[in-house]
Amino acid sequence: MNQMMKTFAELDLSPLFSLDILRALVTLSYPEKDWEAVVPNGEVATRHREAFFRRFHRDWGEDLLCIWKREFTGQEVPHFHLYLKVPEGTAGQPARQAYEKRLTEWEEGKRASRPRWRKPSTFGLSFEQWAKKVWAEIVNHPDPVERAKHEEHGVHVKYSEEAGPINPMRMGAYLAKSFSSPYSTKGYQMKVPEQWQESGETIGRTWGHRGLQKAVTTVQISEREFNEISRLLRRLKRHVRLWDSENKEHRVLPALRREWRPRGPVIGYELDADGVLQPVQKKRRTTIRRKAMSGPNGAGYSLTPNGPDLTRLLYRYLVAKTAPPTPTDQLPAGLRGPLHERLPRRANPRVEPVPFLAA
Incomplete structure (x- = not known):
């Protein structure tokens, strides 16, 4: 899957x-x-x-x-x-149009013999x-x-x-x-x-x-950026935003899934790959947190219905993290001023729209 x-x-x-x-x-x-x-x-x-x-x-x-x-x-x-x-x-319209084109060429003297129309069985x-x-x-x-x-x-x-x-x-x-x-x-x-x-x-x-082609771009990043992006994507995928039709508002809930796990009593025994007899437990459906990222080292890839928006969010995050410190950042917490005034404003690069984001 x-x-x-x-x-x-x-x-x-x-x-x-x-x-x-x-x-x-x-x-x-x-x-x-x-x-x-x-x-x-x-x-x-x-x-x-x-x-x-x-x-x-x-x-x-x-x-x-x-x-x-x-x-x-x-x-x-x-x-x-x-x-x-x-x-x-x-069905059959392209074949009919190709025949009419050959027929016109024959009438204009560009073909030696008159083309024949072979009607397909699925025509029309x-x-x-x-x-x-x-x-x-x-x-x-x-x-x-x-x-x-x-x-x-x-x-x-x-x-x-x-x-x-x-x-x-x-x-x-x-x-x-x-x-x-x-x-x-x-x-x-x-x-x-x-x-x-x-x-x-x-x-x-x-x-x-x-009939579909892949749209993948490879970008080399540092180990620090790798860890920061992976951590951010895990936080974003830890919760889901759902529409509450009764209260007419969106709700942010933990991302959960259900799977079958051995949680019941022993119902029998079976041999494993080494030929050792192992007990078999009855499986029960358990609700667990959904895995945020699919891949090794807590990273891999994450699926999203709007790849360009998530790409812009990651770009803004990296710009803020890699911006050089200002004299205001050296002040104690509470005296640095609003966050939107301290972060530098930079134009977002143009990102071509893609249906998914695979990171």
Whole structure:
């Protein structure tokens, strides 16, 4: 989960989360009946996913922009979640425009032979109709009845107006839920089917992105600045600011999370890696403080929904810490005057907007 969230945080998600585009959460599922016949291992599922991406580029004339994740149902049936940019218009328009361009060149004498128009099978379909038809063709269930059912119910599309949060960090957290404790409500979605494990083939990637590039800048800092920034980020992430709808105000509360820990009586025994019999305690759900930073030495990286604002805050903090002492600073506490008059005012550097900050 940490690696997935870190990778999503380093992506430039502005093409996917712009205000002038339509987004959707698309679920590509397999038939519930006899799904082992169409996807016997993870390698086949990977080929199906990549084929869907290629068909998108061919029929819509643009690269697919998405973040995706593979999960499993309670019956171990695989499916894919894609949070993507919905293309405009209908399928096949780029191919039609390219044909009309070649036809115009032929009429003007720039081509020797008249071009032929080969109408695609998905020509004129909306995105949702196209996704259902193409996914059914890719999976290609051998039973005609099951294939017809799969074409009707194999794809589910929830557009951005009804897909819930559009905050990039919240969307990443939603996709990472099944990476949590196996005792959680979505922990089963990471359980790989036994048939895939016994097939000898790779199970493939669990998550990834398409058409998005990383936006990462490396800055060398001193050890003192490293410790100060890490300490500041830990303090900022120690609490969360929540909206109280009853009192119509924001409240600052400790950042907590719940996890399963061995807290109950001994319910059995099992062998450890060294072959020693160890007692097994019953697990209970415990509320603990959420970890502020994900990484070694109390640092690592921190996720935030507004990277530029946090970057400016860190810059102001470093400017104040590295400013040379003034004669006023030598006075005893209480005689130095207001803080805003003693700190030097410097213009903030221009920071390019990024969806996340990975420090």
